[in-house]
Structure formats: C-alpha cells, structure tokens
Amino acid sequence: MDQLWDLVAAAGGIAPAERRTVVDEPVDLPDGKPDRWRHGYRLRGVMTDCRGIDDTAAPGALRPGTLRLRDADGPLQPGTDYLADEHWAALTRRRPLRNPQAAYEYSLLRVDLLLADGRFLRGHSHLSNPQPPGIPDGSKPLATIFVPYAGEDPVLIPWTDVARTPLSAPQLDRLPTARKAIADGRPVRITCWGDSVTAGGSASSERTAYPSQLGDLLRTAGIPAEVSTVAIGGSESHEWLSGGAAPNGADWRNVAATEPDLITLEFVNDAELDPSRWPSLYDEILARVRAAGADLLLLEPHFTRPDWMHIDRIDAPDPRPYVAFLRAFAARESVAIAAVSDRWHRLYAEGVAYPTLLRNGINHPDDRGHRIYAEEAAAVLGVQPD
Numbered sequence: 001m002d003q004l005w006d007l008v009a010a011a012g013g014i015a016p017a018e019r020r021t022v023v024d025e026p027v028d029l030p031d032g033k034p035d036r037w038r039h040g041y042r043l044r045g046v047m048t049d050c051r052g053i054d055d056t057a058a059p060g061a062l063r064p065g066t067l068r069l070r071d072a073d074g075p076l077q078p079g080t081d082y083l084a085d086e087h088w089a090a091l092t093r094r095r096p097l098r099n100p101q102a103a104y105e106y107s108l109l110r111v112d113l114l115l116a117d118g119r120f121l122r123g124h125s126h127l128s129n130p131q132p133p134g135i136p137d138g139s140k141p142l143a144t145i146f147v148p149y150a151g152e153d154p155v156l157i158p159w160t161d162v163a164r165t166p167l168s169a170p171q172l173d174r175l176p177t178a179r180k181a182i183a184d185g186r187p188v189r190i191t192c193w194g195d196s197v198t199a200g201g202s203a204s205s206e207r208t209a210y211p212s213q214l215g216d217l218l219r220t221a222g223i224p225a226e227v228s229t230v231a232i233g234g235s236e237s238h239e240w241l242s243g244g245a246a247p248n249g250a251d252w253r254n255v256a257a258t259e260p261d262l263i264t265l266e267f268v269n270d271a272e273l274d275p276s277r278w279p280s281l282y283d284e285i286l287a288r289v290r291a292a293g294a295d296l297l298l299l300e301p302h303f304t305r306p307d308w309m310h311i312d313r314i315d316a317p318d319p320r321p322y323v324a325f326l327r328a329f330a331a332r333e334s335v336a337i338a339a340v341s342d343r344w345h346r347l348y349a350e351g352v353a354y355p356t357l358l359r360n361g362i363n364h365p366d367d368r369g370h371r372i373y374a375e376e377a378a379a380v381l382g383v384q385p386d
Contacts, residue, residue: 004114004143004156011120017107017150018125019063020045025102027069029093034083037362040090043067046106048128048360057089058128058361059305060149066105072098107150111356116140128361132352146314146353155314159351166379167343171336175295178262178381187224188381190214191258191294193240194266196233197302197373202364213374214264221383228258237267238281241288256292263294264338264377268301268363271322278325286333297380298326299373300341303354304363314355315348338376344369 008014022045034040037056046061064086069076076097078084083092091102108125111132115121117140121133135141146155172179181188192198192211200209207213215227232250239246240255255263265285270278289296300323303309310319318341330337347354359366365373375385 001156001158004158007118007142008114008120008145008156011114011118014112014145014147014154015122017110017147017152019105019107019150021103021105023103025104027091027100027102029082029091029097029100032092034085034088034090034092036085036088036090040083040085040088040092043089043091043102043104043106045104046089046127056360056362059088061106061108061127061361062086062089063105063107063150066103068103069100070103071100076100109149109356110147111353112145112147113141114143114145116142129359129366130356141351144351144353146356155353157315157348157351157353160349162346162349164350166375166384167339167346168337168376168379170382171380172382174334174336175262175297175381177293177295181261182223182381185224187226188218189259189261190225190227190264191255191260191262192227192229192231192264192266193255194231194264194299195235195269196231197268197364197370198229198231198264198266199233200229200370201233202359202366203370204367208367208370210370210373210377213371214377217374217378217383217385218381221378223381223383228260230255230258234269235267236269236273237265237285238273238277241281241284252288256288260292260294262297263289263292264297264299266299266301266373268304271301271320273322275321275325278322278329282325282329286335296335297377298330298335298337299377300326300337300339302340302357302365302369302372303344305358305361306355308363314353317345318342336380338373338380340373340376343372343376 027041029041042057046057048056048058108127109130110125111123111130113121113133123133141159144157178188203209211227211229215225218225232248235248235250239250240252244251323341344354357366357369
C-alpha cells in the first residue's frame, strides 16, 4: 500500500475535494426541529439529483461552520433565530423571519485512478455519485482513489484480479414453479416486491431499475419472462400483511393479484425492524407466497451509508443482523437467496468505493447498484451475465 501512495505522490498527488460556494439562497424555513430529510428546509446546493426525488440532501456535503443566515433585519443567530442540522443540511426557524437568505460552502466527491504506467487520472466531481475516469485502451489500473468530502482523508483502493461476476449459485431446485415454467417453455411470471429500491429509487430510468434489468437479462439468455413490480417507497414488509390497513396503501392482495410463479423480496427497510419480529414475519411471508402458488427469492439488501451500517471502513463485511437472519432463514426453509450483500462487499476488491454507488448519498443505489440486484437474481435462475 505504501508503494502505491508513493506512486500517487510521484504523479503529483491528490487534488483536494472540489468546493463550491452559494450566496443569497432564499430559504423558506418551517417551524420545529430539523429532522434529517424528514423535516426542515434543505439547502438547494446539496440536493441530490435523483429521478422522482427532490427533497434529499447529500449528508456530509455541507462544510461545517460555513453556514450563515441573514434576513431583512440583518444576520441571524443559530440557536436563537434558527436551528440547523449541518450534516443533513436541514434548517428550521425559531421565530418569524423576513425574507431569510443563506450563504454556505459545500464540497463534492471524486474518484481518481492510478495506472500501472505511472499516470494519474483525475475523475469528475459529483455531489453523491462520482464516476471513475475511463481506462485508456491497453492500460492497467493499479488503484482507485476515493476522494470524500472536504475534511476527510482520501481512501486508496488497490485493484485486484478478483472475478467481476455474480456470486449467487443457481438455485432452481428451490424454485420448482419457476423451473417448471422454464421447462415448459412458457414465460416465467416474476413479481418484484419491495420498498423504494424495488420501485426504482434513484435509478436513472425505469429501464435501469433492477426489475427491468432482471427481465432483460433473462430474455437475453433465452428465458421468456414477464416481470411486474409491486413496491412502495418507505414501506416495510409487515405493512403489506395488514389486510390493506396500512396508511401507505401497502396490501398483499396487490402482490398475489399478479399471479406470479416467482416473487422476489427486497426490503432494505426491514433491517431496521426489531429483530425479534423477523422470524414470525418471514414465516408468514413464506406461507403467503406458497399459498399464492409461487416461489420465493430473497434478495439480500445492498449496502447503505457506512454510519447506518455501523461500519467505519468501506471494506468491512456486512455486520447487519438482518442479513444473517435472511441467510439462516433461507437455509432452514430451503428458500432461494441472492447474494447481493456479498456482492457489495466485494466491490472494494474490484477497486470500487461502494458509497459512490449510492445516488442519493444515503440508501438508494444508482444504475450500477440496480444491476447488481438484477445479476444476482438472474444467477439464482441459472443465468450468468457477461
């Protein structure tokens, strides 16, 4: 690792994170206390540009200590005139204000690349979802350098020769209904059931959300597939079992009505439930799936923000009890499971800083992250994408 850092230094070193300044931004502050993305005015400069989502700030992008507010009467004082959660860039007021405005600085993320010939390629900065620079023909990358927001240290990630292929094993023996449809040559009816990720959260289009990508992968491999999506952002699996009483409209009958051969389950939100609820909850889910005449395919959740996962290194394995539960449940009940979490963990060995795949900077994967879901689910069905 030290030799790689020496090569970086010899190539001119790492440029600091790009910084930007905003002045005179009109702010409409609500009353109350700021609550992450849930309540408060979010500073426009640090808003992520996710499809269909316009109220999520990139946490950590606002440079601490740079925020200044004033209104028609002069400068405003934090704690007295307004409240600010700088990490989430959320603001509220403590008293009526006259035409308040904000000034602040924020920084961007970047991915650079060190090549074996000693060249150092600088990537393009982005608020939450930076892309690595292209690798010139005939060049071999030695390391990726993830440049986080200002004030944090760059992370050097050595490239390895690890295979960049799906990790899930074929499990058609656990998918008898889907296997029969394939054997009969008729389209496999797949219903992708879940929360905002399944609904396409932060994919650039419906076609790049993982349900669509899964259908494309199967059809390209010669397996006719009809893929439906039944998902509600922010939902948890238990809400769908409440007989239509959930305020968000979650209703199991909408899943069963698709008459699926196979139901994929993705609920990253279930990771936040009390673990004591999982056994009975997933027993009921499995019973309902089988009563509907379908197979169940569990999709391990992707990685979310490191602090949400309680890890302090982006190369750490997944410590979430929910993932361990899903694996144990799948083994005990002979249920198919896609190794999505393991695949995200392997990104580090592929030279990728996994947070750069979170388009909203929190918990929504970009197109590459959706591709991982699709590839791992397809691998369970015996399809190994190139």
